[in-house]
Amino acid sequence: MPTTDFAPERRRMLTMLGTGAAVAGLGALASATPATAAHATASASEELSTASYGSGSGAGSGPAGSAEDELAIHRLLETYLFAVDTKDKTVFRTLFTDDATLTVMAHPDGTAGIVKSGIEAVVANLDGAAAWGYSTHVTANAHVRVTGRYTATGDSHATAQLVYPATATAPETVVVRGIRYRDEYVKSAGVWxxxxxxxxxxxxxxxTAVQIAYPN
Structure with missing residues (x-):
C-alpha cells in the first residue's frame, strides 16, 4: 500500500538529514512559540534601548549577569567611595555617564532629595566634600543585579566618618553616618x-574628635 511503501523512504530521508538538522528543526519550532517570541522581542528592545552604551571594544562580551560583570560593578562602588575620600574629581568623573543623575539627601525610601543632572553637575557636587577635612567611607553591603548585557541595578549601604574642623563655637567633630545608595548602571565601551x-x-x-599623638 502507498503508506507502507512511504515509511522506509521517510526513514532514509531523516537519516540523511542527520542529528544536526533535526536539532535545527526543533529550534525553529521552538522559536515559533508565543513565549519564545515574547522573549526575543524583549531582548531586541533591550538592545535598542542600550545601543548608545553598548558600542566600543569589549562591549557586551560574556553572558548577561556574569560574575565578571558583578565584580566590575563592586569595584565601581569601591572606586566611588575612594574618589569621595580623596576628593579626586578626575577619578570621580570617570565613574558616571555623561547623562547621569545624582540625587542627594533623599529620604530613606529614596524619594525627594536634590537632583543633579548631567556629568558637570554631578562632578560639581563633590565640592561639598570640602566641608570636612578628612573622611572614610566603607561599604557595608551591596546587592548588584545585572539585568541585561549593558544594564544593571544596585542597592548598597555604606558608613561614612566625616571629620569637620573646629570652629569658633565648636571643637573638631566626627560625624558618623549610615548611607544607602540606589543605583542604575550601564556598560559603556566595555566599562560599567x-x-x-x-x-x-x-x-x-x-x-568630638580626639587628636592623634604622632611619635615625631
Missing amino acids: KIRKRVFSPLWQYNG
Whole structure:
C-alpha cells in the first residue's frame, strides 16, 4: 500500500538529514512559540534601548549577569567611595555617564532629595566634600543585579566618618553616618558606569574628635 511503501523512504530521508538538522528543526519550532517570541522581542528592545552604551571594544562580551560583570560593578562602588575620600574629581568623573543623575539627601525610601543632572553637575557636587577635612567611607553591603548585557541595578549601604574642623563655637567633630545608595548602571565601551544614583542618609551621630599623638 502507498503508506507502507512511504515509511522506509521517510526513514532514509531523516537519516540523511542527520542529528544536526533535526536539532535545527526543533529550534525553529521552538522559536515559533508565543513565549519564545515574547522573549526575543524583549531582548531586541533591550538592545535598542542600550545601543548608545553598548558600542566600543569589549562591549557586551560574556553572558548577561556574569560574575565578571558583578565584580566590575563592586569595584565601581569601591572606586566611588575612594574618589569621595580623596576628593579626586578626575577619578570621580570617570565613574558616571555623561547623562547621569545624582540625587542627594533623599529620604530613606529614596524619594525627594536634590537632583543633579548631567556629568558637570554631578562632578560639581563633590565640592561639598570640602566641608570636612578628612573622611572614610566603607561599604557595608551591596546587592548588584545585572539585568541585561549593558544594564544593571544596585542597592548598597555604606558608613561614612566625616571629620569637620573646629570652629569658633565648636571643637573638631566626627560625624558618623549610615548611607544607602540606589543605583542604575550601564556598560559603556566595555566599562560599567553609574547612570543614576540616589543617595539617602539613614542615621547619624556626632562626637568630638580626639587628636592623634604622632611619635615625631
